[in-house]
Amino acid sequence: MNLRNITADKLVGMYAKRDLSVAEVINGVFEEIDRSDKSIRAFITLCRDRALEEARRADARIATGEPLGPLTGVPVAIKDNMSLKGVPTTCGSKILGNYIAPYTATAVERLRTAGAIVIGKTNLDEFAMGSSTENSGMFVTRNPHDLERVPGGSSGGSAASVAAGMAMAALGSDTGGSIRQPASFCGVVGMKPTYGRVSRYGLVAYASSLDQIGPFAKSVRECAHVLEAISGFDSFDSTSAGIPVDSYTKGLDQTIHGIKVGIPREYFIEGMDPEVKASVERAIQRYAELGCKIEEIHLPHTEYAVATYYLIATAEASSNLARFDGVRYGLREGSTGGLSEMYRKTRMAGFGKEVKRRILLGTYALSAGYYDAYYLKALKVRTLILSDFQKAFEKVDVILTPTTPTPAFKIGEKTADPLSMYLSDIFTITCNLAGLPGISVPCGKTSGNLPIGMQLLANHFQENLLLRAAYQFEKSGGFG
Amino acid sequence: MKISESDVEYVARLANLEIADEEKKELAGQLSRIVEHVEQLNRLDVSNVIPTTQVVTNTKHAVRDDRVQLRDGSSDAGKTIKLFKVPKVITER
Numbered sequence: 001m002n003l004r005n006i007t008a009d010k011l012v013g014m015y016a017k018r019d020l021s022v023a024e025v026i027n028g029v030f031e032e033i034d035r036s037d038k039s040i041r042a043f044i045t046l047c048r049d050r051a052l053e054e055a056r057r058a059d060a061r062i063a064t065g066e067p068l069g070p071l072t073g074v075p076v077a078i079k080d081n082m083s084l085k086g087v088p089t090t091c092g093s094k095i096l097g098n099y100i101a102p103y104t105a106t107a108v109e110r111l112r113t114a115g116a117i118v119i120g121k122t123n124l125d126e127f128a129m130g131s132s133t134e135n136s137g138m139f140v141t142r143n144p145h146d147l148e149r150v151p152g153g154s155s156g157g158s159a160a161s162v163a164a165g166m167a168m169a170a171l172g173s174d175t176g177g178s179i180r181q182p183a184s185f186c187g188v189v190g191m192k193p194t195y196g197r198v199s200r201y202g203l204v205a206y207a208s209s210l211d212q213i214g215p216f217a218k219s220v221r222e223c224a225h226v227l228e229a230i231s232g233f234d235s236f237d238s239t240s241a242g243i244p245v246d247s248y249t250k251g252l253d254q255t256i257h258g259i260k261v262g263i264p265r266e267y268f269i270e271g272m273d274p275e276v277k278a279s280v281e282r283a284i285q286r287y288a289e290l291g292c293k294i295e296e297i298h299l300p301h302t303e304y305a306v307a308t309y310y311l312i313a314t315a316e317a318s319s320n321l322a323r324f325d326g327v328r329y330g331l332r333e334g335s336t337g338g339l340s341e342m343y344r345k346t347r348m349a350g351f352g353k354e355v356k357r358r359i360l361l362g363t364y365a366l367s368a369g370y371y372d373a374y375y376l377k378a379l380k381v382r383t384l385i386l387s388d389f390q391k392a393f394e395k396v397d398v399i400l401t402p403t404t405p406t407p408a409f410k411i412g413e414k415t416a417d418p419l420s421m422y423l424s425d426i427f428t429i430t431c432n433l434a435g436l437p438g439i440s441v442p443c444g445k446t447s448g449n450l451p452i453g454m455q456l457l458a459n460h461f462q463e464n465l466l467l468r469a470a471y472q473f474e475k476s477g478g479f480g
Numbered sequence: 481m482k483i484s485e486s487d488v489e490y491v492a493r494l495a496n497l498e499i500a501d502e503e504k505k506e507l508a509g510q511l512s513r514i515v516e517h518v519e520q521l522n523r524l525d526v527s528n529v530i531p532t533t534q535v536v537t538n539t540k541h542a543v544r545d546d547r548v549q550l551r552d553g554s555s556d557a558g559k560t561i562k563l564f565k566v567p568k569v570i571t572e573r
Contacts (some may be wrong), residue, residue, distance in 0.1 A: 002551055015485045015542060022565070081530060085555075101555055102555040102556065102557060103553055103555040104552070104553025104554075105553075109551075109553040112552075113552070116529075123497060195535050195536065196536050209534050209535070226545070235544040235549070236549075239534070239536055240544060241536070255560050290543055301524075304520065304521055304524065306517070307517055307518040307519075307520055307521050308521065310517075310518060311518055311521075316536075318495060322495075322496070325496065326567070327567065327569065328558065328566070329564055332567065335568075339569050339570075340541075343496040344497065344498040345495055345498065347496055347497050347498070348497060348499075348500075349500035353503075355498070356505065356507075357510060357511070358509065359495050360488065360491050360492060360495060360497070360511060361496060361511060361515075363491045363494050363495040364483070364487070364491045364511070365496065367491065374518065376531060377521050377522075378518075378521065378525060379532055379533055380526035380530070380531045380532075381521055381524060381526060382528075382531070382532040383529050383531060383532040384524070384526070384529060385525075386532055386535065392487075401518040413514055418510055418513075418514065419510075419513050419517055421515055422514075433535075434535060435535030435536070460518030
């Protein structure tokens with residue numbers, strides 16, 4: 001059973017009328033995965049037995065006539081840096097290759113409480129460090145639209161699983177664009193909520209001040225359902241926001257007539273793919289036709305975002321990843337040679353090249369003599385980037401940009417040059433630095449049939465407005 | 481700022497990483513390029529700017545009572561699992 005042509009709402013409606021059982025659907029999904037995932041390789045671990053067991057239990061509940069939630073029996077995939085009790089959580093790294101999570105992440109548990117069934121854990125760039133899923137310590141995931149191309153990253157497996165109809169929705173994590181960029185490359189909806197909106201408890205930390213969990217789905221409404229289920233305060237995450245959660249689906253149908261859409265000149269750069277540019281310009285035109293006021297705005301510090309990000313993110317990563325030392329988790333090497341040798345041998349054998357590169361860069365930025373020049377300076381520029389947005393949101397309600405400067409690139413195209421890979425995140429990074437919510441929505445295709453995505457950004461905790469703006473675009477003529 | 485192979489060795493030691501000799505040169509080159517790129521931040525005068533370490537808005541840092549809280553999906557540590565076996569971490573001099 002391929003999930004591309006059915007929505008969660010329809011599926012739950014069919015369960016309610018007993019036209020279809022959850023067990024049939026989950027069985028069908030695994031048949032589809034057996035067929036498609038040989039070439040796409042979105043999944044690291046499949047949760048076949050437990051998913052079928054949960055499906056049978058869901059069917060039993062449905063048989064009693066109890067009211068169904070919007071995600072009852074909906075098959076979801078989880079990026080493999082989020083914990084699910086009793087299931088491996090590898091982070092795409094050899095260092096956690098044999099690690100089994102002893103507890104479940106809050107966001108995952110909330111999805112399960114809402115009735116969703118976890119079918120598997122998806123591939124990612126090791127510890128979410130990358131933009132193509134080529135840095136996975138396991139294998140490379142391929143873009144379902146063109147198997148020679150990357151699905152984006154780091155949540156490439158989650159994006160590909162939804163795009164290929166192997167999962168109805170998926171969770172990813174977004175530190176510098178790791179949900180929005182693969183969503184754009186794979187032609188699905190992907191959302192990074194406001195920092196603090198979704199609990200990070202049980203998410204393996206990459207850069208704690210930037211990381212945020214969010215949903216992938218093929219439609220805005222499904223994305224809103226998932227976000228509603230996973231959002232909200234969690235006493236297990238000290239950065240979780242105590243702000244009430246809106247009903248994200250209820251507001252979708254409200255008009256966007258009169259809202260102000262800001263277009264930042266700095267996001268339409270030289271060297272941008274002309275088809276991406278044309279497609280995003282058509283989307284802007286569509287918003288004008290929907291009655292929005294289009295206004296040019298300025299975010300003058302945008303050009304410094306990549307540099308700021310790669311100092312802050314790597315500095316935080318160098319500290320967060322210090323815990324992988326052979327003592328508590330997964331791999332252990334050289335334990336006969338004393339403690340320091342065990343640390344070094346374990347980390348040398350367990351971490352891949354990009355992870356080592358980022359730990360080195362972050363350690364360098366924090367080291368004596370360089371802290372003020374690099375790390376502290378980046379924190380100050382972060383203030384300037386945040387204040388750019390604060391000024392912009394005094395003028396406009398949402399900001400519209402391309403999600404990426406190009407469509408999905410070829411496998412191997414950027415692996416030799418880390419800096420060129422970093423620069424592919426140029427449009428998504430500012431949102432994390434400022435803690436804003438952002439969504440990527442498909443807005444067209446290239447002549448080669450590759451998806452193009454546009455990004456919408458809003459002020460903190462304006463997820464409702466963001467989803468409504470995305471939904472009205474989708475409704476007005478599809479994503480094309 | 482150019483990163484030398486001995487810089488790589490020094491930082492690797494700080495980070496408890498072992499880097500193979502053949503990787504040092506490549507890493508020094510790549511890190512040099514990245515550091516060169518991030519040095520564009522020097523174009524900005526930020527002497528009077530307050531650093532932003534965390535963007536948590538409209539909420540104060542939440543600290544809960546230090547009590548064990550169990551819920552669905554919680555670890556069995558302390559319940560069925562009482563002890564953890566770890567490698568020897570204290571060595572004789």
